[in-house]
Amino acid sequence: MNLTNNFSSAVSRRKFLMGASSLGALCAASRFSPLPALAQALTGDPRIAPQPIADKGFASIRKIGNGLYATISDRSKGLQTRSNGGFMIGRDAALMVEGFQTVIGSQFQLDTLRSVSQVTIGGALNTHWHFDHTLGNSVYGAQGIPIWAHADAAARMAAYYPKWQSQTLAAYLAPWQKRVDDAKTDSQREHAKSDIEGLTGMFVPVSQTVLALPNHPLDPAKMPMEIDLGGLTVVIETFIGHTDTDLIFRIPEQNVVYTGDLLTGGQYPVNINGYPSLWRATLAKFATFDKETLFVPGHGQVMGLAGVAEMRSCFDDLAEHAEKSYKAGVPVEDAIEQYVVPDKFKNYRMFSWGFTIGRTYQQLYGEWSAKPVPVLNYS
Numbered sequence: 001m002n003l004t005n006n007f008s009s010a011v012s013r014r015k016f017l018m019g020a021s022s023l024g025a026l027c028a029a030s031r032f033s034p035l036p037a038l039a040q041a042l043t044g045d046p047r048i049a050p051q052p053i054a055d056k057g058f059a060s061i062r063k064i065g066n067g068l069y070a071t072i073s074d075r076s077k078g079l080q081t082r083s084n085g086g087f088m089i090g091r092d093a094a095l096m097v098e099g100f101q102t103v104i105g106s107q108f109q110l111d112t113l114r115s116v117s118q119v120t121i122g123g124a125l126n127t128h129w130h131f132d133h134t135l136g137n138s139v140y141g142a143q144g145i146p147i148w149a150h151a152d153a154a155a156r157m158a159a160y161y162p163k164w165q166s167q168t169l170a171a172y173l174a175p176w177q178k179r180v181d182d183a184k185t186d187s188q189r190e191h192a193k194s195d196i197e198g199l200t201g202m203f204v205p206v207s208q209t210v211l212a213l214p215n216h217p218l219d220p221a222k223m224p225m226e227i228d229l230g231g232l233t234v235v236i237e238t239f240i241g242h243t244d245t246d247l248i249f250r251i252p253e254q255n256v257v258y259t260g261d262l263l264t265g266g267q268y269p270v271n272i273n274g275y276p277s278l279w280r281a282t283l284a285k286f287a288t289f290d291k292e293t294l295f296v297p298g299h300g301q302v303m304g305l306a307g308v309a310e311m312r313s314c315f316d317d318l319a320e321h322a323e324k325s326y327k328a329g330v331p332v333e334d335a336i337e338q339y340v341v342p343d344k345f346k347n348y349r350m351f352s353w354g355f356t357i358g359r360t361y362q363q364l365y366g367e368w369s370a371k372p373v374p375v376l377n378y379s
């Protein structure tokens with residue numbers, strides 16, 4: 001089918017253009033090599049097993065604490081999971097994190113959990129509503145495992161995904177293609193093309209999926225929420241940032257946190273539905289967590305506070321450049337084109353130019369100026 005072909009060629013093109021990245025990618029040749037599941041500084045951490053208990057290439061699963069496991073994706077080997085995840089096993093029950101991009105990904109996580117424990121699975125948690133964290137949910141639904149998420153997550157999915165399923169990719173992309181055709185400069189054209197790649201990478205897996213929406217809504221007003229799994233207490237908290245439905249799962253006794261996309265490594269902050277200033281405030285809060293904290297980010301390697309600092313410095317870089325341009329009176333459209341990726345982040349992946357740099361600049365300009373600034377949105 002056409003869609004599938006478009007998808008694989010979009011995927012391989014994106015892989016070719018952007019590759020894996022960051023801390024693990026110490027030389028250019030490593031762009032296609034596997035992403036180590038851990039930040040280098042953590043290789044000696046006694047909580048983390050040096051070997052995974054399961055490894056499918058596209059993701060590996062390893063123990064990172066007492067009853068705690070992290071599923072770490074490696075997009076250089078496939079997008080079956082695409083996001084990270086994991087599971088938490090107590091004496092009486094277990095919880096899983098994320099529904100991933102495909103049923104293959106969520107089945108892999110479920111099978112791996114079952115290889116270590118037969119305990120009741122109380123729920124599968126979606127950190128937020130995005131496709132790469134939820135499209136594999138139906139595997140859990142078929143097993144009678146409730147899908148937990150922020151109370152607004154199901155509505156957000158329902159507002160976008162069924163509509164896409166009624167459209168062709170070409171019709172969906174038409175207005176975005178017009179931006180490419182109307183571009184005034186080469187850089188504007190290349191950036192507009194990158195937005196098409198990012199949007200295609202969302203639209204196609206959504207169009208191929210039987211959706212399963214979260215059926216166990218968690219009320220943000222009732223957070224932090226403590227869940228006792230039997231000898232293992234998980235605290236669910238909500239923060240606004242990457243979306244308005246972001247949840248994190250903390251295991252305070254072991255200083256482990258599953259953050260979803262509020263924290264990512266090796267990529268520019270994906271701001272397709274985000275709130276950059278609130279997001280930065282959330283990251284500032286993460287920076288105050290215990291210095292031994294292990295973070296399982298939404299994408300990238302398991303990291304410590306150094307990973308939080310790195311993501312903050314990327315946001316700082318964006319905000320500093322935006323502010324300089326704003327104060328110099330540079331119109332936002334031009335400022336977005338003038339941003340230069342610094343050496344420090346040159347191996348970072350970018351979902352697309354418009355949904356990392358562009359939208360972030362527009363929102364910051366909007367906060368600083370009295371008049372409204374149009375913001376890049378998809379629907």
Ligand SMILES: [Zn+2]
Nearest residue numbers: 128130242261
């Ligand atoms: Zn996301």
